Amino acid sequence: MKIGILGLGLIGGSLGYDLRSQGHYVLGVSRRDSTCQRAIALGSIDEASCNLSLLAAADIVFICTPIGLIVPQFKQLINHLSAATIVTDVGSVKAPIVKALAPLWENFVGGHPMAGTTDSGIEAAQRNLFVGRPYVLTPDATTPTTAIAILEEIVRSLGANIYYCQPEQHDRAVSWISHLPVMVSGSLIAACMGETDPQVLQLAKNLASTGFRDTSRVGGGNPELGVMMAQYNRQALLRSLQQYRHNLDEFINLIEQENWAALEQKFQSNQKVRPEFVE
Structure with missing residues (x-):
């Protein structure tokens, strides 16, 4: 053929x-x-x-x-x-x-x-x-x-x-597991670069290892692809980002309140369901 x-x-x-x-x-x-x-x-x-x-x-x-x-x-x-x-x-x-x-x-x-x-x-x-x-x-x-x-x-x-x-089902699904991670990963890199003490920033760069490499990988990739994801899957991506922001706020509140038991429950739940996505 x-x-x-x-x-x-x-x-x-x-x-x-x-x-x-x-x-x-x-x-x-x-x-x-x-x-x-x-x-x-x-x-x-x-x-x-x-x-x-x-x-x-x-x-x-x-x-x-x-x-x-x-x-x-x-x-x-x-x-x-x-x-x-x-x-x-x-x-x-x-x-x-x-x-x-x-x-x-x-x-x-x-x-x-x-x-x-x-x-x-x-x-x-x-x-x-x-x-x-x-x-x-x-x-x-x-x-x-x-x-x-x-x-x-x-x-x-x-x-x-x-x-x-269906095309719409595809776009909602990939907004969670592909497009949202790109935005989250990109915001992680940008947040790190927001460190105002140059010595601390340089130390962070020197100490960065597998954790940072894994979580920043997709956010440090092809810029054109990241923009295209946002532009052409805008509605589904915004929905995912808003839900992610809600969950991030929950983590912030638990840490501010020093509610370590509830925070541990969050991590236990995440540990349990993660294999359903990646294994």
Whole structure:
């Protein structure tokens, strides 16, 4: 099968590695010729161009651009495709994308692989990135079952675990476990930098270890991605942030009141439920 990838960054490049290993012929499109050439040299794709017309030969196309470019790039892309071509995306927000694109293309299936790193670009792409990771598909009632089945087969070949849900359900869920952590992690870094004593601040930097590294990782990642999360999943993210602020206020009140027993109960409850999310 010929598979097109529009956007040769971390996700697009990683898809290319794995799809080629499955025997597919991979066509890649990027805005920069240097990225195209690098992707070929690395072995991520078979053929590349800055021209969308290259994807006319694809049986299925993965749109792997930043969220804000998915809709405008899609509208240009469909001028080059046959009606039978299946198109999917990998955006971390689904409702606005599906709402915009599903009416324009019968064989569109919204998607979101829950995999990645804080690094970006074709150099960050890696093999087997999706193995054991969730991959969400958000078809609607009018999506052809054949398109869903073909995409599902490809996703399963990546070693990913498939989940189906409505776009709005996806956005509410990821606001809790993906987008909120980015904002919380970012605010942690900003709060630390608010230390006014330069000696104390430098000491904190010197002492920072695994706890700070783990909790600050996503907040110190790609700034563009963080803004896109907030911009395109604004309503769900605000709801999550407000709930988080409420819980943070509860912790503040317990510490102010020196209510150590209640604080311990909070931590015990957290210890109990955390494995339901990460194990």
